[in-house]
Amino acid sequence: xxxxxxxxxxxxxxxxxxxxxxxxxxxxxxxxxxxxxxxxxxxxxxxxxxxxxxxxxxxxxxxxxxxxxxxxxxxxxxxxxxxxxxxxxxxxxxxxxxxxxxxxxxxxxxxxxxxxxxxxxxxxxxxxxxxxxxxxxxxxxxxxxxxxxxxxxxxxxxxxxxxxxxxxxxxxxxxxxxxxxxxxxxxxxxxxxxxxxxxxxxxxxxxxxxxxxxxxxxxxxxxxxxxxxxxxxxxxxxxxxxxxxxxxxxxxxxxxxxxxxxxxxxxxxxxxxxxxxxxxxxxxxxxxxxxxxxxxxxxxxxxxxxxxxxxxxxxxx
Numbered sequence: 001x002x003x004x005x006x007x008x009x010x011x012x013x014x015x016x017x018x019x020x021x022x023x024x025x026x027x028x029x030x031x032x033x034x035x036x037x038x039x040x041x042x043x044x045x046x047x048x049x050x051x052x053x054x055x056x057x058x059x060x061x062x063x064x065x066x067x068x069x070x071x072x073x074x075x076x077x078x079x080x081x082x083x084x085x086x087x088x089x090x091x092x093x094x095x096x097x098x099x100x101x102x103x104x105x106x107x108x109x110x111x112x113x114x115x116x117x118x119x120x121x122x123x124x125x126x127x128x129x130x131x132x133x134x135x136x137x138x139x140x141x142x143x144x145x146x147x148x149x150x151x152x153x154x155x156x157x158x159x160x161x162x163x164x165x166x167x168x169x170x171x172x173x174x175x176x177x178x179x180x181x182x183x184x185x186x187x188x189x190x191x192x193x194x195x196x197x198x199x200x201x202x203x204x205x206x207x208x209x210x211x212x213x214x215x216x217x218x219x220x221x222x223x224x225x226x227x228x229x230x231x232x233x234x235x236x237x238x239x240x241x242x243x244x245x246x247x248x249x250x251x252x253x254x255x256x257x258x259x260x261x262x263x264x265x266x267x268x269x270x271x272x273x274x275x276x277x278x279x280x281x282x283x284x285x286x287x288x289x290x291x292x293x294x295x296x297x298x299x300x301x302x303x304x305x306x307x308x309x310x311x312x313x314x315x316x317x
Contacts, residue, residue: 002084004112004271005302007051011112012311014045015277016296018092018108020315023279023287027102034099038092038108038279043067046074050083056118057089057218068092070120085115089221095192098280105193105282111225113272113303119221119265122249125239126217126261130198131210133231139210141235141260145179152209160184166197167213176213195276196283198223202232214239224266226274229301229308234263267303274301292317 021041025034039059046053053074059065068090077083088110093099095106111118129141129148138155139148153160161184167173169189180187188208190197194215201211220236227234237260238253240246249257259265277298278284285297298311 003304004084004086004114004273005304007049007084007086007112008273008275008300008302010045010049011110011273011275012277012298012300014042014049015108015110015275015298016313016315017045018042019277019279019287019296019298020294022093022099022106022108023289026099026280026286029100031096031100035093035096039067042090042092042108042110043074046088047076049075050077051075052077052080052083052085054085054087054115055090056087056120057221059092060123086112087115087118088112089118089218089225091195091219091222093279094195094219095280098192102280103191104280105190105196106279106286107193107196107276107282107284108279109195109222109274109276111222111267111272111274113225113267113269117269117272118225118267119261120252121217121221121266122238122245122252124217124245124249125214125241126220126236127214127239128194128198128220128223128236129210129212129233130201130223130227131233132202132204132206133233135210136231136233139233141237145176145212146183148210148212149180149183149185156209162186163210164188164208166190166201166208166211168192168194168197168215170214173213180212193282195219195223195226198234199226199230200283202227202230202234220261221266222274224263225272225303226301228263228267228270228272229274229303229306231306234266236261236266270304272303274303275299
């Protein structure tokens with residue numbers, strides 16, 4: 001029986017092609033053009049994949065996204081009897097602003113799993129916490145900021161002053177920043193890219209001990225797949241900016257709006273993979289253009305086997 005991992009080479013090609021296409025726009029101040037280039041490159045790659053694919057999380061609703069819209073069919077085996085059915089959660093260019101300004105942590109990224117395994121996350125915010133395997137079972141969104149930092153200090157056997165918390169630099173986090181600072185823990189701010197930040201926090205010997213704060217819910221599903229493979233902690237709870245967002249979310253998550261989602265809730269199958277390719281330097285090196293060739297730097301996380309592999313490639317022009 002075929003598995004999602006059997007298609008890994010195609011998914012690596014998809015993120016590499018998206019990274020290359022968007023990297024041509026680095027530093028040009030054109031975030032929409034960079035995003036469109038990544039979407040087009042990734043979509044063309046999916047056309048060649050031998051699967052019956054579907055976009056579970058993508059660029060938005062069909063009316064607002066000409067390609068990689070939620071529910072879009074992908075692959076060369078659409079409707080073919082016996083074809084492997086896969087759902088994709090995709091962000092062809094995570095951190096569009098960073099690419100436009102040539103700042104760190106822009107990546108092309110996706111998660112793939114069997115049909116129905118990935119939560120159709122609404123386009124709203126999600127309060128998140130992420131950490132490494134050592135903190136599994138020891139920290140939770142329900143615990144609160146001070147409690148989680150104290151737990152990290154005890155479990156990791158380091159003083160609170162050495163516990164490193166990463167969060168997005170947003171005005172909505174002012175109270176969170178105050179609570180972190182009151183504990184005496186170290187606060188590290190990122191302008192964009194909480195997928196990268198969460199993976200850094202979950203990784204052994206990474207630069208951070210925990211991610212805290214509110215980011216986009218769809219990216220939370222992609223992050224959950226990665227952290228499930230790493231064996232770390234990921235929890236999220238939906239946060240709404242308007243009544244319209246809340247009503248739309250009710251239809252997508254069966255009215256379960258206050259639920260605390262963990263990684264297993266967001267990605268329900270072990271037969272899943274996470275794949276990312278660097279656009280700008282950051283958690284992964286960015287695309288490098290040479291004389292007659294292009295270098296890409298990708299990472300694949302095999303959720304079932306807990307294997308993380310690097311895939312650095314040279315593409316000829």
